[in-house]
Amino acid sequence: MILANHYHRVRANNGYQETYHPHNPKILQKTVDFKAYSNKDSSVAVTLATGTEAFSQTSWSIINKFYSQRYVHLKEDAAGLERVPKNFVAFSMTTFDFKIGAHCHDFVLREKHAGVKGHMTYKRLTKTVQAAYFNHENGIQYLAGVTYYSVPSESKADYHCADRHMMVQEFVRAKHFTNVNRGLRKYYIDYKKYGRYCEAVGRRVVVYAGKPDGQICHVDFDPVTLRTTNNGCANCGKDFKNYKFETKKKKQVEKQGVVTEDGFDTLPEVTESKDDDFDKLEDAKEAKDAAPAK
Structure with missing residues (x-):
């Protein structure tokens, strides 16, 4: 188990x-x-x-x-x-x-x-x-x-x-x-956390801006160990310092042939399959794990 x-x-x-x-x-x-x-x-x-x-x-x-x-x-x-x-x-x-x-x-x-x-x-x-x-x-x-x-x-x-x-x-x-000012969102008001695309790691992350020393961190949760860690990020720190809310973003950046609002949220590769083939392997492993030892 x-x-x-x-x-x-x-x-x-x-x-x-x-x-x-x-x-x-x-x-x-x-x-x-x-x-x-x-x-x-x-x-x-x-x-x-x-x-x-x-x-x-x-x-x-x-x-x-x-x-x-x-x-x-x-x-x-x-x-x-x-x-x-x-x-x-x-x-x-x-x-x-x-x-x-x-x-x-x-x-x-x-x-x-x-x-x-x-x-x-x-x-x-x-x-x-x-x-x-x-x-x-x-x-x-x-x-x-x-x-x-x-x-x-x-x-x-x-x-x-x-x-x-x-x-x-x-x-x-x-x-x-x-497009709402991140400072008005519930998780920022209550926990000083918000989401953004971080160029340093190439994905969207949870950012924590509530450390007493002012360091801006990624909040990373590991589902294997069930532990959460705060890892400092200079890229998110610079963004936090320079962040200004705009009702409409003026910057249009072309990346990989797709024009996006901020140049980073391009669509990921998507498979056509209706069901992940991994499900079959999951079911097989579950059955094996549940079977009594001989």
Whole structure:
């Protein structure tokens, strides 16, 4: 069992493929109902099964706490969702400017953005967490939302030990559709953290600007060791010092044949396959790990 847990953490650390179609875990076959909740800012949706005894209490605790902390206004809304039902099989959450349509993977732009063209891609962050991205026709990729899946109560492997950290990290570091001053975002106000593309490492990162000595750091979470480290970054430090909010970015940089808003958020390579072939290997390893020793 220790090997199975380690295996899934290593897979999350190495990264899954980004695809044009969402991965559909087997637990979605238990779906009997689907409900979406929205207000002017956010949207969540819950995919339900019959009964509660078949699903992990740990999964429910993780997502209910995450929902309660991140979607406070939606939770308190009269027409909102007070708490995540314990018989959930999937729970979907959007960023601003997106809502959830007919099913747990259906992330769409709100009506005020009618006419904006682009396409969706999907990437699993862990075995039970999947992110959805809106890829604008001009080449910029935005986080549309995240879906979290429950696991069966009889499951022996602890798949979700790193899930909350991975979800928080994705929401903080991602590029959001509405260009808002980073200083006004919740995670910066509460924790002095924000997301940006760092040229030094070639990817989007979570930046921490709250150290007493003023050092600007990357916040790196390792799903293998389950440890978070702060690593100083001169590139992000320079950006923090010179950062000025602009409602419209004037700089247009062409990179790899794609004109982007800041020259760095070009679209990643995406595979056409509907399901990651790695799933078959995962299932085989799980079965082997669960089999009694001879």
